[in-house]
Amino acid sequence: MVTATDATAEPSVSAWAPLRTAVYRSLWLALLAANIGTWMQTVGAQWLLVHQANASTLVALVQTASLLPMLLLALPAGALADTFDRRHLLISVQLFLVAVAAALTLLTAAGRMPPALLLTLTFAFGVGQALTLPAWAALIPELVPREQLRAASALGSISVNVARAVGPATAGVLIAKVGVAPVFGLNALAYLVFAMALIRWRPGDARAVEVPERFTAALRAGGRYVRHSPTVRRLLRRALVFVIPASALWALLPLVASRRLGLDSSGYGLLLAALGVGAILGGLLLPWIRTRVTANRFLLVAGALYGGALIVVASVQVVPVVLIALLPAGLAWVTVLANVNAEIQLFLPGWVRARGLAVYQVVQGGGQAAGALLWGLVADVSGLVVAFGVAAALMLVGAVTSQIWPLPDLRGASRDPAAYRPPLALALQPDPRVGPVLVTVTYRIRPEREAEFFEAMEHVRGSRQRTGAMRWGLFRAGETPDQYTEVYLVPSWDEHLRQHGGRLTEADEQAEYRARDLSDGAPEVRHLLPATAEWTTGVDRQAT
Structure with a gap:
């Protein structure tokens, strides 16, 4: 792995450069409003509990109810954000948060907000935020150029810290003058602004997913x-x-x-x-x-x-x-x-x-x-x-x-996806759910190329495992010493198709080409599937 130990400093990119992109600017400002609203809601929720019995425990539980969903749901939220359209997911989640904040507002104004219900709705709000964070973070590279990502990340931190400073202070003033319910109402409005900013955004090259x-x-x-x-x-x-x-x-x-x-x-x-x-x-x-x-x-x-x-x-x-x-x-x-x-x-x-x-x-x-x-x-x-x-x-x-x-x-x-490969002509096409799939790739390597081949295959191994392989091994034929067989196991045929139809980066492809170039003749590839699998005739999708 190449390290940055001796790397020179990077060219200057202004801290404000991402804000010159109109879409990022509007979404960043809307998210800033939502972050301020979140801090205001936290203060309002804590204030509703300060005069309850066991107030110390209840006030502390507000933070627990807010943050626990982030630890419990971060990984599932990331899977959802990678599986479905991130913009649509974010819009749906923001509208859910608006509904939760509106319920907090109306029930508090009506005097029907017992501690258990307040903590439940606070937890629901935390669920929405847990679903928002991975999708928003993954969306940023689609909004700003690669060289501005660090500045965009820093602007995200600025947003959080500005909200931390402004939100509690604003909530304290409003609670003293008009009560807690309007604070919850402003939070609902802030998330509605974020949802509307996402709705107004029309990405020109939305990410296409054939089948989730x-x-x-x-x-x-x-x-x-x-x-x-x-x-x-x-x-x-x-x-x-x-x-x-x-x-x-x-x-x-x-x-x-x-x-x-x-x-x-x-x-x-x-x-x-x-x-x-x-x-x-x-x-x-x-x-x-x-x-x-x-x-x-x-x-x-x-x-x-x-x-x-x-x-x-x-x-x-x-x-x-x-x-x-x-x-x-x-x-x-x-x-x-x-x-x-x-x-x-x-x-x-x-x-x-x-x-x-x-x-x-x-x-x-x-x-x-x-x-x-x-x-x-x-x-x-x-x-x-x-x-x-x-x-x-x-x-x-x-x-x-x-x-x-x-x-x-x-x-x-290079982290760009590799170009799609030409279809593979299989005599029988398996159902995508069939698995596991055992793939073998046989190379013929001259003795003087063995050391270079082993080094190249280490990169291939990492690529296979990152993109879907559950098991990987490299074996040498006893009968023909110049023959090496790479063997890897993929959970399903669908996983294998995705492995070679979107998951490989250009760097992964270069590692594989390097190993193939060391072989005398094109490597022989075979796909072994369960004998009881469902089959259809003809060529359907692509793989290698």
């Missing part, structure tokens, strides 16, 4: 791709190495505010605002930073900044100093995660992009959840200072590992 993949098959295919892609796994590890120690700050900051700095809720809000300002600055500065610092040196510097901020927060009890330290922490948080998110978007081919991004969301969200629990337990046992100190040490160690296990260099990597 079956849901369970699509889910398994996404898992196989991530499992057999070293590049994706390395990017996920880099995110996890950063998120786990970084989550200490988000999890323990309320305790820092109350116990170490003696601040009330407004003071805690000020600390969050400092993190938010740093995050917004990070999003704006990311394109500028990438023109001056290589990707892996950038990870090292960002980790050092965040680790230093953790040390300051743990050791200093002067509010202005802590506020200043939180600015680079927010900057590092956004720039690292936006960068890794953009790298994954750049690498994933279109057919599996939403599923791969869903795995990233699970890793990031799960890392934050597990890290928060870990640092809470450490703080309970050893105190806040020790917890922050350990987190800072892990952050600095993780930053150093970026030089040992660097980010892959994706410049020039």
Whole structure:
């Protein structure tokens, strides 16, 4: 795997460049409104529960009800987004969210909103958001040029942090003046705006899907791709190495505010605002930073900044100093995660992009959840200072590992789908559901080409497994030493047709051509199917 260790800094792309694209601009602004509405709804829901019995537990359950669907449904949501038209899926989900928000508004205005119903509707809203995130993230590469993806990812982070700053403050003012129901109503309106922006968008070359993949098959295919892609796994590890120690700050900051700095809720809000300002600055500065610092040196510097901020927060009890330290922490948080998110978007081919991004969301969200629990337990046992100190040490160690296990260099990597292959003339055409399918490819390799052939077949193996193979092996015939047979097992005939009719990228095709060029004569390909399969005569679809 090629890495970016020695790569030069990239050409400058303005942080605002994606907003010059009218479609992206309108959708980004509509999503910003929806994000603000979501934060307003969260505050409104919590406020409805503050005077209930067991208020502490109920208020905390609002966050649980909102976030739990993202962990439970991210992978299924990614499969849906890769299986069906993403625009239509997003429109349907936004209209569902409008209906949920409208129900919250009307029932709250009527005084018929018990805690159980409020939490149920909050969970339903979280389901809608879980279905939205993978589809929206996978749609971004279709809206902006490839060179603007990192800027678009940073703008997404800016949107979230602006909403985090504006939404709660706006909700607090409105609740004090007009009550909670209008806050829920504004959230319904915000999601209606997002739905209308999606309806108005008419993509010129909408992605065509001949026959949607079956849901369970699509889910398994996404898992196989991530499992057999070293590049994706390395990017996920880099995110996890950063998120786990970084989550200490988000999890323990309320305790820092109350116990170490003696601040009330407004003071805690000020600390969050400092993190938010740093995050917004990070999003704006990311394109500028990438023109001056290589990707892996950038990870090292960002980790050092965040680790230093953790040390300051743990050791200093002067509010202005802590506020200043939180600015680079927010900057590092956004720039690292936006960068890794953009790298994954750049690498994933279109057919599996939403599923791969869903795995990233699970890793990031799960890392934050597990890290928060870990640092809470450490703080309970050893105190806040020790917890922050350990987190800072892990952050600095993780930053150093970026030089040992660097980010892959994706410049020039072709992720476009390979051209469709000519139909294969089979005497009998199986039903698409038939499986498993055993494919054999026999090569004749001269002794002087063996080392080069083995190297080429390693790339072929990865390609087969990422695109559908459950098992793969390379065997040598004892009777004819120059004969090698590649054997791989695919779950169904439909999976095999998809494997060679949309899942292969140009890079996959190049790897296969390299192995074929080393063979004396064209390799012999055979497709072995269950003897009891359903058959039809003639040629139907294409495969190799």
